[in-house]
Amino acid sequence: MNSSLLTPNPDFGISLVNVREIPPPTAKDNAWEDNSDDRRELAKLWKEEQAEFNQLKRLARAIGIEGVLVSPYSASPDLRGWYVYCGWEVDSLSARSWRLSKKQIHSINRKEGPVVFINYDTALGDPGACHALAHEIGHHIYRMAEFTKREINAPVSELMRRCFPLDIYVHQSRDEICAECFANYLTVPTIKNSFKNHCDSILRKVRVHNPNAAKLIESYRRTVLA
Numbered sequence: 568m569n570s571s572l573l574t575p576n577p578d579f580g581i582s583l584v585n586v587r588e589i590p591p592p593t594a595k596d597n598a599w600e601d602n603s604d605d606r607r608e609l610a611k612l613w614k615e616e617q618a619e620f621n622q623l624k625r626l627a628r629a630i631g632i633e634g635v636l637v638s639p640y641s642a643s644p645d646l647r648g649w650y651v652y653c654g655w656e657v658d659s660l661s662a663r664s665w666r667l668s669k670k671q672i673h674s675i676n677r678k679e680g681p682v683v684f685i686n687y688d689t690a691l692g693d694p695g696a697c698h699a700l701a702h703e704i705g706h707h708i709y710r711m712a713e714f715t716k717r718e719i720n721a722p723v724s725e726l727m728r729r730c731f732p733l734d735i736y737v738h739q740s741r742d743e744i745c746a747e748c749f750a751n752y753l754t755v756p757t758i759k760n761s762f763k764n765h766c767d768s769i770l771r772k773v774r775v776h777n778p779n780a781a782k783l784i785e786s787y788r789r790t791v792l793a
Contacts, residue, residue: 612690619697619791623753626787627704630711630780633680635700638665641688648699649684650706651675681707698750705749709742711780712772730761745769753784756792 613620624635665684667675675682689699719741727744737743744765751758752766774781 609687609690612695613687616690616696619754620700622787622791623697623700623704626753626783627683627700627707629783630704630707630777631680632683632704632707634675634682635685636665636667636671636675636682637685637696638667638687640666641686646684647686647689647692648703650703651682651684652710681710683707694750694754697754701753702746702750704753705746706742708749708769708773708780708784709745711777712769713776714741714772726761727765730759730765752788754792 627635683700683703685696685699685703689696692699721741723738723741723744728738731737731744731747734747737747748762748765748769751762770781770784773784
């Protein structure tokens with residue numbers, strides 16, 4: 568996600584996108600979307616991920632995310648996913664960038680809970696669409712932990728930076744570290760102890776406020792990734 572489009576939410580430490588600043592699709596984007604070979608490759612990759620993606624969607628709904636929407640075409644090339652907390656009304660420009668239908672816009676703006684957007688192109692990447700969705704679920708989990716402002720503003724530890732040495736983007740805040748740790752926790756059967764320990768520590772805080780959600784997340788890892 569392009570950092571120039573981000574505005575911090577001081578209450579939750581979650582970065583939200585200013586939808587009015589998302590650029591419309593470029594001519595290059597449109598040219599790519601007209602390439603039938605690329606579209607066929609993307610459809611094939613989505614088919615391979617669909618079963619796992621649907622399981623993650625069910626988990627997302629079970630823990631309080633009201634909707635997961637996949638753009639039908641490429642959204643902004645810098646955006647793999649977007650976690651939008653409730654109260655953020657989607658306007659016509661964001662709809663233009665994410666290729667949302669009027670029905671989808673109306674549905675989103677009526678929701679009282681968070682929504683996740685996933686860029687259709689994420690299936691081409693490595694990791695793919697499931698990792699992107701798990702990352703956005705991680706932002707929601709971070710919010711459910713109800714960290715204090717002091718905890719939210721605490722610097723990212725050197726240990727956690729070393730867990731993602733090549734991904735400078737996630738070094739910016741604890742919510743990004745959390746999201747990326749859960750992207751692994753929810754998609755990779757065998758993960759580093761540092762990832763699991765970090766996720767377990769956050770789930771202990773989630774359990775205080777929402778024990779059912781914590782149980783569902785832990786059960787998902789035990790059963791789906793076993």
